[in-house]
Amino acid sequence: MSMKAISSKDAAALDKDLMEIGGFSLDQLMELAGLSVSQAVYRVHPPSAGKNILVVCGPGNNGGDGLVAARHLAQYGYYPSIYYPKEGKKELYQRLKTQLHNLSVPFVPDFTEALKSADLVVDAIFGFSFGGPLREPFPSIILQMESTSVPILSVDAPSSWDIQAGPPKEGPGAKFMPQTLISLTAPKPCVKYFTGRHFLGGRFLTKSILEKYGLDCPQYPGVDQIVELGVDAEGRL
Numbered sequence: 240m241s242m243k244a245i246s247s248k249d250a251a252a253l254d255k256d257l258m259e260i261g262g263f264s265l266d267q268l269m270e271l272a273g274l275s276v277s278q279a280v281y282r283v284h285p286p287s288a289g290k291n292i293l294v295v296c297g298p299g300n301n302g303g304d305g306l307v308a309a310r311h312l313a314q315y316g317y318y319p320s321i322y323y324p325k326e327g328k329k330e331l332y333q334r335l336k337t338q339l340h341n342l343s344v345p346f347v348p349d350f351t352e353a354l355k356s357a358d359l360v361v362d363a364i365f366g367f368s369f370g371g372p373l374r375e376p377f378p379s380i381i382l383q384m385e386s387t388s389v390p391i392l393s394v395d396a397p398s399s400w401d402i403q404a405g406p407p408k409e410g411p412g413a414k415f416m417p418q419t420l421i422s423l424t425a426p427k428p429c430v431k432y433f434t435g436r437h438f439l440g441g442r443f444l445t446k447s448i449l450e451k452y453g454l455d456c457p458q459y460p461g462v463d464q465i466v467e468l469g470v471d472a473e474g475r476l
């Protein structure tokens with residue numbers, strides 16, 4: 240099973256349509272996106288494989304997806320911790336933080352230290368609005384993510400990759416290849432450089448939106464919020 244990619248411009252327009260025409264709020268979309276991310280974590284890394292999940296959040300909505308996913312992971316019995324070096328300004332992120340504080344999910348100050356005890360890293364740093372050379376404090380975080388042996392699951396795109404053109408030719412991110420990627424709504428063009436396990440999440444598209452953007456959404460099995468691309472609902476290639 241495969242799916243057509245969507246450019247970052249169309250992905251942003253589709254998001255806007257879901258809210259302005261579709262009647263969704265950002266909170267709802269982020270909740271469903273983050274729920275998908277948590278299910279992908281559970282699928283590739285069940286609690287029996289290690290419960291310490293380090294969720295690295297960036298300043299935008301990709302980071303918001305990470306905050307939501309961390310809440311669900313805590314409810315599933317994992318021990319998530321959050322590294323959030325550049326917090327976003329939206330009130331929504333503050334509410335997500337409160338929800339995590341109330342579950343005693345720690346916000347950790349030192350990425351290098353936190354990585355030492357992590358069983359899996361969720362890369363929720365940048366999604367489809369990433370562009371240009373990496374600005375501080377992210378270059379050193381990306382360098383550590385590309386050289387660690389801890390498995391990484393990236394949300395919507397491997398952070399530091401150009402959404403269209405894929406990994407940078409040199410510098411931080413040039414060798415970054417997460418083990419798992421969950422594309423939200425639809426894969427982005429950079430997915431053609433990705434070689435790991437690939438899931439789709441964000442189960443909120445309607446027939447008219449699929450038609451407008453020329454997308455063909457694979458069938459999600461049962462009540463799942465994720466579908467693995469490359470494998471069909473019955474597990475066949």
Ligand SMILES: NC(=O)C1=CN([C@@H]2O[C@H](COP(=O)(O)OP(=O)(O)OC[C@H]3O[C@@H](n4cnc5c(N)ncnc54)[C@H](O)[C@@H]3O)[C@@H](O)[C@H]2O)[C@@H](O)CC1
Nearest residue numbers: 268298299300301365366367368370371372373374395424
């Ligand atoms: N329909 C969907 O697919 C949905 C998508 N959501 C998520 O929203 C993401 C897009 O969110 P946003 O548009 O807020 O953007 P992102 O979260 O992709 O990133 C934007 C932030 O990154 C910073 N940034 C961009 N380039 C940078 C660079 N070179 N160095 C340092 N900082 C940089 C920007 O200043 C901004 O703060 C998607 O990828 C997805 O994860 C969900 O939250 C909601 C539903």
Ligand SMILES: [K+]
Nearest residue numbers: 362365394396
């Ligand atoms: K990401």
